[in-house]
Amino acid sequence: MSEQEWGALSESERAFLINSYEIDILPGVWGDLAEADQSSPVGELAQILLDLVDRGWIEVCMVTPWTSPTGRAGFRPGAPVPRDRLPELLRDEANWEYPQDGDWIGALTLVETAEGQKITRLQPGETAW
Secondary structure, three states, X not given: OOHHHHHHOOHHHHHHHHHHHOOOEHHXXXXXXXXXXXXXXXXXXXXXXXXXXXXXXXXXXXXXXXEOOOOOEEEXXXXXXXXXXXXXXXXXXXXXXXXXXXXOOOOEEEEEOHHHHHHHOXXXXXXXX
């Protein structure tokens, strides 16, 4: 990551990348968005996210059940949602809210790609700013 690349991103673009780095569910982005975007319609926020998906930096997945090798139940990101399904899913305001029952299974989650890691992590030979 170069300071120039990271600095060229908007605060809200960085918020989506941070949440993908953390493999957070979509509602988690609200706390990191630029203050001005926190009251934006989800359609506008969806466009920011779709741009990052189109750059190949983020995948949007659905949380699926998972069982650890020790038998403990948990969850993890499933396969990436096909790009053509994303606009419809991202228009649904319910996908931008934490599940009321606390069950994250089926929630949209942001996952950083290998290309996204080039933006959020230092590359060999780079120094932190």
